[in-house]
Amino acid sequence: MSYWLMKSEPDEFSIDDLARAPDKSTPWFGVRNYQARNYMRDAMRVGDGVLFYHSSCEVPGIAGLARVASGPYPDETQFDRKSKYFDPKSTREAPRWLLVDVELVRKTRLLGLEELRACADLADMATLRRGNRLSITPVTAGEWKIVTKLLARDGR
DNA sequence: GCCAACGTTGGC
DNA sequence: GCCAACGTTGGC
Numbered sequence: 001m002s003y004w005l006m007k008s009e010p011d012e013f014s015i016d017d018l019a020r021a022p023d024k025s026t027p028w029f030g031v032r033n034y035q036a037r038n039y040m041r042d043a044m045r046v047g048d049g050v051l052f053y054h055s056s057c058e059v060p061g062i063a064g065l066a067r068v069a070s071g072p073y074p075d076e077t078q079f080d081r082k083s084k085y086f087d088p089k090s091t092r093e094a095p096r097w098l099l100v101d102v103e104l105v106r107k108t109r110l111l112g113l114e115e116l117r118a119c120a121d122l123a124d125m126a127t128l129r130r131g132n133r134l135s136i137t138p139v140t141a142g143e144w145k146i147v148t149k150l151l152a153r154d155g156r
Numbered sequence: 157g158c159c160a161a162c163g164t165t166g167g168c
Numbered sequence: 169g170c171c172a173a174c175g176t177t178g179g180c
Binding site for chain 1: 178
Binding site: 033034035130131132133134 | 160161162163164
């Protein structure tokens with residue numbers, strides 16, 4: 001079993017949106033970066049742990065725990081002319097963008113970026129490294145353990 | 157809104 | 169295959 005951090009802008013799709021979704025699950029639509037796609041297409045397995053991260057918002061940070069809930073399949077928004085994720089170069093025959101379903105495990109307190117950075121043991125975490133903009137990054141088992149421990153702690 | 161850092165595109 | 173120009177991400 002592997003672990004992942006997946007970023008979403010709460011204005012677009014927040015942890016509360018996930019909690020309200022049917023089966024508390026959503027296709028992870030809109031990824032248009034090859035490396036992030038490859039993680040979903042090639043590396044993720046059903047049951048993998050996911051840190052649901054709120055980005056580009058007032059208080060960025062981890063907002064909940066989730067899990068990978070499907071194998072890879074095509075992102076419908078790439079075929080939708082009206083979607084901002086429409087990709088004219090992609091076809092049904094050879095879809096360029098694949099995604100997985102992500103299912104809520106539980107909403108957590110907001111574990112802010114500031115608090116993550118303050119934790120020395122998380123300094124090597126991919127998403128915290130300088131200049132990293134990838135919306136999906138691997139999380140090590142050790143990092144997962146530390147983060148879930150921090151989540152169990154009071155937010156102050 | 158700024159801007160550093162990175163990814164993608166396309167001419168050559 | 170190089171690399172300049174451009175676009176995007178995302179914290180601040």
